[in-house]
Amino acid sequence: MTQVFYSSTFFGAMTLASAMDAGRFGPHTGRRILLVSGNASVPEVTPALDEAPGFAALRRRFDEVRSWNEVIAPLHPSDWKARIIEVPMLGRLLSSHLSLDDGVEELVLESIAVPPARTVAALIRDCPITVYSDGLMSYGPTRDPLPLEISGRITRLLHLDLVPGLTPLLLTEAGVPADPLPDDTFHHILTEVSTPPPPDQATYGNTGGPATHGSPGGAMILGQYLSALEIVTADEEAELHAGMLRALVARGHTNVLFKPHPAAGRHHARRLREVAAELGVELTVAGETVPAEVCFQTARPALVVGCFSTALMTAHRLFGIPVATMGCDIVLERLVPYENSNRIPVTIVDATVPRLAPDGSITDPPQTDLPGLVNAVGFCMQSENHPSLREAAARYIETHGTQARYFKTRRLTSVGLLPTPDPPKPKPLSRLRRALSR
Known part of the structure; x- marks a missing residue:
């Protein structure tokens, strides 16, 4: 067989x-x-x-x-x-x-x-x-x-x-x-x-010379393909990567490894190289087929930054590397329809991973009941397929509020977690309109 x-x-x-x-x-x-x-x-x-x-x-x-x-x-x-x-x-x-x-x-x-x-x-x-x-x-x-x-x-x-x-x-x-x-x-x-280290990597920046791996102790940016999924525009995604790089420079990093998503193509790296040259940063671009986890194993970065990539979790969970996120708020706002399958990954990362600000500071997200949040969002995404989650979702909303970051009022209403608002009462007709209507 x-x-x-x-x-x-x-x-x-x-x-x-x-x-x-x-x-x-x-x-x-x-x-x-x-x-x-x-x-x-x-x-x-x-x-x-x-x-x-x-x-x-x-x-x-x-x-x-x-x-x-x-x-x-x-x-x-x-x-x-x-x-x-x-x-x-x-x-x-x-x-x-x-x-x-x-x-x-x-x-x-x-x-x-x-x-x-x-x-x-x-x-x-x-x-x-x-x-x-x-x-x-x-x-x-x-x-x-x-x-x-x-x-x-x-x-x-x-x-x-x-x-x-x-x-x-x-x-x-x-x-x-x-x-x-x-x-x-x-x-x-x-x-x-990871043995031997992946050979298809190249360094770009103010030196322009080749390298076989990122600098140990440097920082790492995880690229995704948000524009290809039509979550953001290509320019917005390029600016998100640039914002991550500027924030890392603000934290004192001068050596950064960029890992493009395998399905994103090479244009993300090209645009980020221009920003790196302006900032005087040595940027190493990992090969398209090299998994992020191999980069964690070989380069051992001091900090890994991304939007909502799964690799943020593997970096922290499997390698103990500090991680930070940037851009989850934009993705949560833009994701359509509500049942988009990326909603749970971005919700988990946004709720659990420290957030990187443009000035380089990192702050922890507010404490939350993660299982309760995921079950509530999951119910709102597919309420007909998961009726058993209704009670837990209602309890979470009652305890934590509607949390506009994760829930849309219209969606909460459509799945029965918020009452349907009464239709607006018609305004009384003016004397003139009454006279005209006779």
């Missing part, structure tokens, strides 16, 4: 390797296939996951590594899904392409609610599904409803324990239990992929 694994990020592949080493998939007695997918806007010009430095350390755990992009080319993995009438035929073709005649023992997927994982689940049928999480989104509700032929096959959710004491909401509406992975196996994976 064959086990089929799917991953679109290096972090996800490391999570799979960690779960394997922890024995979550049993002994390696059958065939194991890893399907890799490049979901960047233009995947053709973005290095594939299995081409990343350090992937060789993970490859030995799989018998074959296959490209989902090549299977469905020239279609984009995030956009394409099989039509219902095509599923039987395309399922047979995929089974033949991957030589799955002996059957599939287990299908292991990330981001099950959307393509390409949802597409793969629809085509590889008649087997149990394990879902694994590669980030903070596991603590939020399932983004889109899943058909019973998929949700009924999911047996468990594997996840890193990034926020101790917080239980994932993902797939709980389908009765799927969460299974946290041990920290030590993930640390072991990081050691494997």
